[in-house]
Amino acid sequence: MTLIRCTWAIGADTALGLPAYETLGAAGADLRANLPDGSVTIEPTARALISTGLHMEIPHGFEVQIRPRSGLALKHGITLPNSPGTIDADYRGVVGVIVLNAGSDPFEVTHGMRIAQMVVAPVLQAKFELVDELGRTDRASGGFGSTGVN
16 A cells, blocks of 8 residues: 655645545545635636645655546536646645536535545656657557547
């Protein structure tokens, strides 16, 4: 098991607790909105940066991926526009979640609401090399839609 050390931002509500896995088989730990000064309403097509109130120390060789919660997406059209977002191991600032309202009604993010989930994942760094030619494949430069619809 990987240990993620956390501290609270100044003014954050520490009673909300740390990210938590809601079920034994959950891959993502839920993150909560830390809005002790009140809620945030996000209008349709608008986005907002929602604080979790947490700073994290992620071990070298890992990242934290921030992903939408499927229930909020289905019921309200709430998603994360840069999903999955990445928190790098060397970042020590407050973790914020960019929330987008793709629904048709205003959405109120309230203090303590589970707004996203985080997945801890290993990271491999590559070495990049400039070459004169790449190896050939059957697909070659075929891009979007080049493999068909079915």
